[in-house]
Amino acid sequence: MAATVVTAQVFEPQLRQRGAVLEKLRDRRLVDEAAIARSELVATRTGQPIELVLNQLGALPDDDLVSVYSEVVGCPVWDPEKTPFIADLSELGVSAEYLRRARLLPLKSPNSSLLIAVADPLDDEALSGLVFATGKPVSIQVARPSDLRRGFDLAFGPLENTPVTADQRRLDREVDLISDNAVEGGGARLVQSVFEAAIAVGASDIHFEPRRHDLRIRLRVDGRLLDHQVVSADLAAPAVSRVKVIANLNLGERRLPQDGRTTFIVNGKQVDVRVATSPTVFGESAVLRILDRATVPLDLNAMGLSDYLKACLTQAARSPHGIFFVTGPTGSGKTTTLYGLLQTFAKSDRKVLSVEDPVEYHFEHVTQTQVAPALGLTFAAALRSFLRQDPDVILVGEIRDPETAAVAIQAAMTGHFVLASVHANDALSVLPRLQDMGVEPYQLAAGFRGVVAQRLVRRLCPHCRREEETSQAVTLACQAAGLPAPTKTFAALGCEHCKGVGFRGRIPIGEGFLANEAILRAVAEHRSLADVGVIARQEGLTSMMADGLEKIARGVTTFDEVVAAVHG
Structure with missing residues (x-):
C-alpha cells in the first residue's frame, strides 16, 4: 500500500x-x-x-x-x-x-x-x-x-513532570485523561510504563516494594517473581499514590491496608486490576493483580486440561442438583476452572448466582456478590440469601468454615447445583476435609457429585525447547504410575519469544472423579478413604503425577516442573 x-x-x-x-x-x-x-x-x-x-x-x-x-x-x-x-x-x-x-x-x-x-x-x-x-x-x-x-x-526523552489537577466526576476524569494539557508526573508515568511492560510479558501481578534507599518493582510471570526495575526512593510515594488515586483509595490513610479495583488502558483496551496496599517501615507497598480476560481462557476446551478431566467437568455441569468441588492450593487455577464451568451456562436458561472473595472476572449471565465480613456479609450469609432468590446454579468461591459447608450442602440437597472450591491436598482428601468441617457422611452421599484437584506447571516455550534423552528419574516415575516411559523429553533453553526463560505460560495438571453409586455407598457406610480410593480408581481416577508425566511425554512441560507442583 x-x-x-x-x-x-x-x-x-x-x-x-x-x-x-x-x-x-x-x-x-x-x-x-x-x-x-x-x-x-x-x-x-x-x-x-x-x-x-x-x-x-x-x-x-x-x-x-x-x-x-x-x-x-x-x-x-x-x-x-x-x-x-x-x-x-x-x-x-x-x-x-x-x-x-x-x-x-x-x-x-x-x-x-x-x-x-x-x-x-x-x-x-x-x-x-x-x-x-x-x-x-x-x-x-x-x-x-x-x-x-x-x-x-x-x-x-520523556515529558517533563507537570502536576495534574484531580477531578472526581467521571466525565471530567475522562476529559482529563485524554486532554493534551494533562501531562502526568513521574510517578504516574512509572506506573503506566510498568503496567504496559507487565501486559507485554503476561504477568499476573505487579509488586511495588519500597526499601530503605530505593523502590523495587517485581512482576509475577508464570508463578515466579522476577525483578523488573529498581528506581530511586523519591518515586516510591508518588507511584503508590498514583495507584491509590486510580483505584479510588483513601490517599490520606497510610497506616492501614486498603483494597480496591481499577481499570488501566493499554493499547486501547481496558484491563481490570485489583489493588492492595499495605504499610511498611519504608512506606506503603502496593500489589496489582492483573485480571486480563484476554489472556485467561475461560473455556474448558482451551485450558489444557486432560480429556478425562474435561469430561468430568462437562458431565458435572449437566447435573440438576448436588455439589461439585475444585480443589488445590492458592494459585493453582481453581478460580479459572470454576469460571470455565460458569461459562458453560452462558446460553442456558438457568439462573446463576455466585459469592466470591474477591470477584475476579465479571459475567453478564451471572449475578455476582462479593463478601464483606466487616458488614456481616459472609459466605454463609450470602448463601442463605441466595436460597430465597430461586437460583439453579450457585458458585461458592471458597468453603472455609463449618457454617459455609453446612449451607452449601443444604443447598445441594434441596435442588440446587453448587460449584465450590475447598483446600485439600488431592481429590480424595476433599471427603475427610468436609467431614472435619461437620458435614455428615449421609449428607455427602446425598449431595456429592465429584471433585477435580489441580496444580499449575510452566509450559515449555515451543520455539526453543530442546530435545533430550529420557532421564532415569522420568523412567522410574512412569513405572511407578504404570505408564510407558517416553522415548524422549524436552528441556527449557530460552529465546526472544520467552524472554530467555525457556517457558511461556502455564498449564494445569490434575486428577478427579465423578461420584457414582458405589462411591456414594462407600461414603455413607463410613468406609475408609483407601477403600473409596480403590473404587474411584476403578472408575477412572488417575493420579496428578500421571497427568503430569503424560504432558512431559508430549513435550509440554518438564519433569522438574511436575515434581515441584505435585510434591512441592
Whole structure:
C-alpha cells in the first residue's frame, strides 16, 4: 500500500472520511453505541476526534483503530522495527515539542519529501503546518498510539513532570485523561510504563516494594517473581499514590491496608486490576493483580486440561442438583476452572448466582456478590440469601468454615447445583476435609457429585525447547504410575519469544472423579478413604503425577516442573 502524500496546496475537507471511520467501526461492531455516546461528550469538551477518544478511553483497541484508519485513508500502518524514527531534527527546522503536540513522528527525510508516522491521518491542520514549516511534501503512515508514545520517548526523552489537577466526576476524569494539557508526573508515568511492560510479558501481578534507599518493582510471570526495575526512593510515594488515586483509595490513610479495583488502558483496551496496599517501615507497598480476560481462557476446551478431566467437568455441569468441588492450593487455577464451568451456562436458561472473595472476572449471565465480613456479609450469609432468590446454579468461591459447608450442602440437597472450591491436598482428601468441617457422611452421599484437584506447571516455550534423552528419574516415575516411559523429553533453553526463560505460560495438571453409586455407598457406610480410593480408581481416577508425566511425554512441560507442583 503506497503512503498517502500531502502537499501544502491540496487539503480537502475530511469530515466525510471521519464519518466513514465511525461508520466502519459501527458496521463491524468494534465499539458499542453507549461508548460512542460517551465519547461524543468528551470529544465536544476536548476537540479530539471521536475515534481517538474511544481509543484513549479503552473502548477501541489500537489494532482496530489503525486498521480502519488505514482502510479509509489508504495509507500503510507504521512498523517501528522496519522504519525507525529520526532523532536529529536539525535539518527539519521544527522542535520536538511541536511534533509531540501535533503527534507527528518523522521517520525518513529524503531530499524531496518527508515520511511521517501520525496518530491521526485525518488531522489536516497538523499536517499542513508541518508541510509549511519544512517546505516539503509529506508522506504518512498511521501509527498505533502506543507505538507513537514509545517512539517519542525513545527519540526525544520523556515529558517533563507537570502536576495534574484531580477531578472526581467521571466525565471530567475522562476529559482529563485524554486532554493534551494533562501531562502526568513521574510517578504516574512509572506506573503506566510498568503496567504496559507487565501486559507485554503476561504477568499476573505487579509488586511495588519500597526499601530503605530505593523502590523495587517485581512482576509475577508464570508463578515466579522476577525483578523488573529498581528506581530511586523519591518515586516510591508518588507511584503508590498514583495507584491509590486510580483505584479510588483513601490517599490520606497510610497506616492501614486498603483494597480496591481499577481499570488501566493499554493499547486501547481496558484491563481490570485489583489493588492492595499495605504499610511498611519504608512506606506503603502496593500489589496489582492483573485480571486480563484476554489472556485467561475461560473455556474448558482451551485450558489444557486432560480429556478425562474435561469430561468430568462437562458431565458435572449437566447435573440438576448436588455439589461439585475444585480443589488445590492458592494459585493453582481453581478460580479459572470454576469460571470455565460458569461459562458453560452462558446460553442456558438457568439462573446463576455466585459469592466470591474477591470477584475476579465479571459475567453478564451471572449475578455476582462479593463478601464483606466487616458488614456481616459472609459466605454463609450470602448463601442463605441466595436460597430465597430461586437460583439453579450457585458458585461458592471458597468453603472455609463449618457454617459455609453446612449451607452449601443444604443447598445441594434441596435442588440446587453448587460449584465450590475447598483446600485439600488431592481429590480424595476433599471427603475427610468436609467431614472435619461437620458435614455428615449421609449428607455427602446425598449431595456429592465429584471433585477435580489441580496444580499449575510452566509450559515449555515451543520455539526453543530442546530435545533430550529420557532421564532415569522420568523412567522410574512412569513405572511407578504404570505408564510407558517416553522415548524422549524436552528441556527449557530460552529465546526472544520467552524472554530467555525457556517457558511461556502455564498449564494445569490434575486428577478427579465423578461420584457414582458405589462411591456414594462407600461414603455413607463410613468406609475408609483407601477403600473409596480403590473404587474411584476403578472408575477412572488417575493420579496428578500421571497427568503430569503424560504432558512431559508430549513435550509440554518438564519433569522438574511436575515434581515441584505435585510434591512441592
